[in-house]
Amino acid sequence: MDSLNPTEVLKFLEFVNDLKHLPRRGWIFSKIKDHETISGHMYAMALMTFLLGNDSKLDRIKCLQLSLVHDLSEAVVTDLTPHDNVPEDVKHQLEDEAMKKITSHIGSAGSQIYDLYKEYESKATPEAKFVKDLDRFDLLFTAANYEKRDNHPQKCQEYFDALNGKFEHPFIKKLVDTLEEQRKGDASCNGPTKETA
Numbered sequence: 001m002d003s004l005n006p007t008e009v010l011k012f013l014e015f016v017n018d019l020k021h022l023p024r025r026g027w028i029f030s031k032i033k034d035h036e037t038i039s040g041h042m043y044a045m046a047l048m049t050f051l052l053g054n055d056s057k058l059d060r061i062k063c064l065q066l067s068l069v070h071d072l073s074e075a076v077v078t079d080l081t082p083h084d085n086v087p088e089d090v091k092h093q094l095e096d097e098a099m100k101k102i103t104s105h106i107g108s109a110g111s112q113i114y115d116l117y118k119e120y121e122s123k124a125t126p127e128a129k130f131v132k133d134l135d136r137f138d139l140l141f142t143a144a145n146y147e148k149r150d151n152h153p154q155k156c157q158e159y160f161d162a163l164n165g166k167f168e169h170p171f172i173k174k175l176v177d178t179l180e181e182q183r184k185g186d187a188s189c190n191g192p193t194k195e196t197a
């Protein structure tokens, strides 16, 4: 491990700290209050990788690492959503430049993080594909919980429509199916309350 310059390390940690406060902007478009931050999203995904114990085909530590770094670029470019209509190639370019900037402060550790980010973006490995499934599942799980919390069934239907059929890993597919059954049950029990309608 090359020797790290403490001043440079603190510059890197500024970006990490920002993610604890930067919003997951999709919820702003959906008019969800008190929504999660970007780091909260990645933390939840990282914990989900512990559920992989019985899947010997996937390197669980790699999945944990990919989860923790996959949206790090958003400390610079913010969390871009489909509503922002940023062309995919432009988004990838902005995020790639951001990752080079963020990781430049911490030597070989930065190179390792940058390589993990590129692996995730390229969906080149089974682990990267699985973590993309986690990314999408976390979005649906969070959406369903906002609907329950705010007693506003169907408010986040657009996420379920957008991600329908987009999951690959059998375990994640089971989680999504179970989530959608629970969501249907919740919707049939509660209608929107007056203040949330």
Ligand SMILES: Nc1nc2c(ncn2[C@H]2C[C@H](O)[C@@H](COP(=O)(O)O)O2)c(=O)[nH]1
Binding pocket: 024, 025, 026, 027, 029, 030, 071, 079, 080, 081, 082, 083, 135, 139, 158, 159, 162
């Ligand atoms: N309003 C919507 N927002 C969406 C949709 N699909 C994704 N998103 C949001 C969720 C995040 O805020 C952001 C992208 O998240 P990443 O984890 O991929 O960086 O976009 C949608 O259908 N509607």
Ligand SMILES: [Mn+2]
Binding pocket: 041, 070, 071, 135
């Ligand atoms: Mn993400």
